[in-house]
Amino acid sequence: MVHPPASIEIQGLAAGQAHSDRRTCSVPEDEADVAVDGAVLAVITLRPADPAVNLLIRGRSVLDQTIAALRAASWIGPIVLALEEISQAEAVAAIFDPGALRVQAAEPSADRWRAISDALALAPPTEHVLVHDADRPLVSRAVLARLLAIARNAPVVATGTPVRSSIKRVAEGRIVATVPRDGLHVIHGPWLFRRAVLQQALDAVPPTERAEEDEIALLGRGGVAIRLVTGDPLNVPVRSPADARFAELAVARGLLAT
DSSP states (O other), X not given: OEEXXXXXXXXXXXXXXXXTOOTTTOOOHHHHTTSSSSOEEEEEEEOTTOGGGTOXXXXXXXXXXXXXXXXXXXXXXXXXXXXXXXXXXHHHHTSSOTTTTTEEEOOOBSSHHHHHHHHHHHXXXXXXXXXXXXXXXXXXXXXXXXXXXXXGGOSEXXXXXXXXXXXXXXXXXXEEEEEOOTTOEEEEEEEEEEHHHHHHHHHTSOTTOOOOSOHHHHHHXXXXXXXXXXXXXXXXXXXXXXXHHHHHHHHHTTOSOO
16 A cells, blocks of 8 residues: 555655655564563464465465564564454464463454454453554564654654655556555565554544554544654565565575664
8 A cells, every 4th residue: 555645754764765765664582572571472464365375485475484584573472463363263373372472362343343343352461562564574673673663752653665666647547647556565564563552543433433544544543643764675565475485585595684
């Protein structure tokens, strides 16, 4: 998805600044570990028929690899699966050792926002919560550390990368305009929230409203200030065998930031 900069403060990035500028990237994990008080709850979201439970990377499910990637950060505490119309048994079966990884699964819910709410209700109290999709196992400790480094001073921190492709406006099958890319970023996970801020936004959703947008958009339309740190372009969703092969190569060749 592409977000304009109107409701997002870009941390350390001028509009259109090249991703190669790593001013927001050099946060040692040992410094980031003390950026917030206490362990951070991680909520991993799974959608209906999520390929993360069946696709394998080096013999382990994508979900299992995603959990392992989060566990590489010492400040991640409890991990709870937020299940959108997918059974607990199916999700847990995709994890090699859920007990050792300290993973729980909430009851399945009808849509994403209610699934996240149920996951929060199951988890112990924490000041912050990290929300991450199950199909993004290539998240690095460096990206996680960048999020945590400014979390104390921001209610919400997202990750994203500058838009590099040409964006066109189309009407009736014809290109009618080129959209300026200055300030446009592709927003992807993970996202770090003050838990109370996320919970308040989810509680305010009418019971009849289904999740048609992500939590960043939900909080943005509620006027919450959202900070943005530089993500990693390799942190792509893994949803097909070709994606899984790419993930294997990225790991084998040491392409991920640590």
